Amino acid sequence: MRDPLLDLDRSEALRLLHEMVRIRRFEERCVELYSAERIRGFLHLYIGEEAVAAGAMGALRPTDAVVATYREHGHALARGVGAPSIMAEMFGVVEGCSRGRGGSMHLFDASTRFYGGNAIVAGGLPLAVGLALADRMSGRDGVTACFFGEGAVAEGEFHEAMNLAALWSLPVLFCCENNLYAMGTALERSESETDLALKASGYGVTAWAVDGMDVLACAAAARRAVDTVRGGGGPVFLEFRTYRFRAHSMYDPELYRSKEEVERWRERDPIDLFTARLAAAGLLEPGDLDRIEDEVVAEIDEAVRFAEAGTPEPVEDLTKDVYRRAV
Amino acid sequence: MTTTEKERTAEKATVTLTFREAFHEALRDALQRDPTAFLMGEDVGRYGGCFGVSRGLLDEFGPERVRDTPLSESGFVGAGIGAALGGMHPIVEVMTVNFSLLALDQIVNNAATMLHMSGGQLNVPLVIRMTTGAGRQLAAQHSHSLEGWYAHIPGIRVLAPGTLADARGMLWTALQDPDPVLIFENGAQYGVAGELAADAGPVEIDHAAVRRAGDDLTVIAYGGSVPRALAAAEELAGDGVSAEVVDLRTLRPLDDATVLDSVRRTHRAVVVDEGWRSGGLSAEVAARIVEGAFYELDAPVARVCGAEVPIPYAKHLEQAAVPQVADVVSAALEVVGSG
Ligand SMILES: Cc1ncc(C[n+]2csc(CCOP(=O)(O)OP(=O)(O)O)c2C)c(N)n1
Numbered sequence: 001m002r003d004p005l006l007d008l009d010r011s012e013a014l015r016l017l018h019e020m021v022r023i024r025r026f027e028e029r030c031v032e033l034y035s036a037e038r039i040r041g042f043l044h045l046y047i048g049e050e051a052v053a054a055g056a057m058g059a060l061r062p063t064d065a066v067v068a069t070y071r072e073h074g075h076a077l078a079r080g081v082g083a084p085s086i087m088a089e090m091f092g093v094v095e096g097c098s099r100g101r102g103g104s105m106h107l108f109d110a111s112t113r114f115y116g117g118n119a120i121v122a123g124g125l126p127l128a129v130g131l132a133l134a135d136r137m138s139g140r141d142g143v144t145a146c147f148f149g150e151g152a153v154a155e156g157e158f159h160e161a162m163n164l165a166a167l168w169s170l171p172v173l174f175c176c177e178n179n180l181y182a183m184g185t186a187l188e189r190s191e192s193e194t195d196l197a198l199k200a201s202g203y204g205v206t207a208w209a210v211d212g213m214d215v216l217a218c219a220a221a222a223r224r225a226v227d228t229v230r231g232g233g234g235p236v237f238l239e240f241r242t243y244r245f246r247a248h249s250m251y252d253p254e255l256y257r258s259k260e261e262v263e264r265w266r267e268r269d270p271i272d273l274f275t276a277r278l279a280a281a282g283l284l285e286p287g288d289l290d291r292i293e294d295e296v297v298a299e300i301d302e303a304v305r306f307a308e309a310g311t312p313e314p315v316e317d318l319t320k321d322v323y324r325r326a327v
Numbered sequence: 328m329t330t331t332e333k334e335r336t337a338e339k340a341t342v343t344l345t346f347r348e349a350f351h352e353a354l355r356d357a358l359q360r361d362p363t364a365f366l367m368g369e370d371v372g373r374y375g376g377c378f379g380v381s382r383g384l385l386d387e388f389g390p391e392r393v394r395d396t397p398l399s400e401s402g403f404v405g406a407g408i409g410a411a412l413g414g415m416h417p418i419v420e421v422m423t424v425n426f427s428l429l430a431l432d433q434i435v436n437n438a439a440t441m442l443h444m445s446g447g448q449l450n451v452p453l454v455i456r457m458t459t460g461a462g463r464q465l466a467a468q469h470s471h472s473l474e475g476w477y478a479h480i481p482g483i484r485v486l487a488p489g490t491l492a493d494a495r496g497m498l499w500t501a502l503q504d505p506d507p508v509l510i511f512e513n514g515a516q517y518g519v520a521g522e523l524a525a526d527a528g529p530v531e532i533d534h535a536a537v538r539r540a541g542d543d544l545t546v547i548a549y550g551g552s553v554p555r556a557l558a559a560a561e562e563l564a565g566d567g568v569s570a571e572v573v574d575l576r577t578l579r580p581l582d583d584a585t586v587l588d589s590v591r592r593t594h595r596a597v598v599v600d601e602g603w604r605s606g607g608l609s610a611e612v613a614a615r616i617v618e619g620a621f622y623e624l625d626a627p628v629a630r631v632c633g634a635e636v637p638i639p640y641a642k643h644l645e646q647a648a649v650p651q652v653a654d655v656v657s658a659a660l661e662v663v664g665s666g
Pocket residue numbers: 071119120121148149150151152153177179181182183369398400422426429
């Protein structure tokens with residue numbers, strides 16, 4: 001079944017919906033586990049922004065690379081890092097994707113070329129430039145997708161990375177997730193020019209803005225951008241306009257925005273929007289949603305079981321993995 | 328009233344508050360009293376400070392003096408240096424010491440050198456506050472204790488308040504100082520409450536302090552390690568070992584005299600530092616003791632430091648990576664020969 005207007009077939013539609021619901025429910029479970037003190041440290045939720053990772057990640061090949069931030073559960077899941085190993089990471093056990101050394105902010109997985117999990121704002125951008133440089137120098141046609149928040153745009157590293165990528169025409173896809181706030185700092189109070197795509201184009205980077213609450217728009221933009229980048233067209237910058245529904249981290253008095261504003265954005269919940277569109281297009285069958293929810297719950301239950309059965313690393317191994325070559 | 332009566336009344340006039348509140352009071356006081364003082368940094372205003380220290384100050388002092396900055400550590404720390412050169416007394420907040428690395432160039436190449444490079448013409452009366460330390464499972468990019476690095480740099484003063492009185496009192500003195508001063512607030516301590524004199528005010532920032540008197544050994548600590556050193560001393564007392572605790576307070580310039588004076592009496596020393604052992608502040612303190620009191624020592628100087636590993640997330644590993652009370656106790660017992 002294919003809808004010509006949405007240019008979408010049923011299986012792809014269900015895949016996207018499944019991915020968004022999966023990320024949402026996974027993080028909701030994380031909240032419960034955080035309250036139960038099973039997950040500690042900082043926990044930055046992606047709730048509200050799922051369409052971006054779910055939509056964009058599908059444009060990448062397994063041989064491509066992904067760089068993300070501390071708000072990266074959704075990216076890791078969508079990239080194919082196993083839910084059990086992500087959950088185990090947050091439980092701080094060796095079965096975690098970073099062996100319990102990183103926690104929520106530092107998910108890494110070499111096998112899916114998922115390069116973190118970077119908690120220094122904008123710190124991942126130069127890494128992405130280098131990963132792309134390595135692909136190019138090695139004659140591989142890989143693309144490096146780098147996700148970051150709009151707050152990063154004010155950092156020097158953003159500008160240095162944009163310039164390098166453009167100057168050397170490197171295969172980087174810059175995915176700016178503009179959720180309007182960097183912690184409590186609204187975009188218009190942190191940028192002299194709030195049109196971020198315009199800003200990026202100042203570096204000679206192809207750039208445009210995308211509705212980040214519309215998973216199809218996200219997917220389509222990413223496909224087009226990845227084609228350009230892989231085809232040797234140099235870096236592309238996508239500004240995904242989105243919104244985080246929850247606090248910056250787990251605790252945040254949210255003094256910087258009104259409840260009404262949050263409510264208005266919740267009306268554009270990417271999962272609800274997409275569900276409604278699919279239903280209207282006749283791509284959704286009765287039982288689809290329930291089935292997705294059931295599958296997702298089963299996967300998360302399993303992930304939690306796996307994490308709960310995990311092994312704390314022996315304290316004698318404390319200084320392991322500081323050097324590859326033993327000292 | 329007789330003197331003793333007065334003392335008793337003075338003793339009673341205390342308030343209970345947290346480190347967060349003490350730091351907050353210090354900021355508020357500085358903004359009230361010094362018209363050239365202003366606070367700037369990421370989320371100090373609307374958000375109320377990433378750890379809640381500056382909550383309410385925006386309402387009281389307005390956005391000119393409680394200035395939210397974009398994420399641009401190098402930019403706004405550098406701007407703080409410039410504003411100090413221009414006659415202001417900026418208090419720049421960098422959320423954590425790990426992020427201050429993005430501003431290292433401005434701190435080390437500009438703030439610390441300006442007076443000297445300009446042949447004594449230009450001083451930089453700037454205060455930079457930031458959090459430091461582990462203990463909250465924030466892993467390897469939010470938990471390090473890099474204040475020892477800063478203590479390596481001539482031209483800046485480095486303060487590490489480890490008591491409420493210092494949390495309340497160091498800022499004002501730092502702000503009136505003609506040179507750049509870095510204040511390291513221990514992140515794990517913000518919620519810790521205690522008693523403080525109701526009229527607590529500015530404190531001097533040039534000397535270490537003996538926090539507990541003792542005869543058998545000297546435990547030297549600073550910042551977040553001070554309470555651990557005191558707890559260890561208490562435990563040691565139960566074992567019949569009398570430990571003196573010296574709180575360095577100021578990491579640069581180091582007050583050798585107080586440390587050496589104590590060690591010359593106790594003849595034994597344990598240095599506690601959450602920072603890494605190699606090339607760290609503990610190495611400096613140990614070297615000074617050896618240089619200045621070698622012939623007075625009855626045992627090698629011992630160190631209890633952070634393990635040589637980036638801070639891991641998992642709780643038990645994080646705890647193992649930083650000095651605990653039990654580590655201080657066993658190092659002390661070893662030093663006094665009953666380990
Ligand atoms: C260099 C640096 N400065 C400050 C911080 C503290 N911090 C963590 S996230 C954040 C806000 C970042 O906002 P944005 O880039 O828009 O991403 P979002 O959190 O909204 O996804 C801040 C200030 C940090 N991690 N790194």
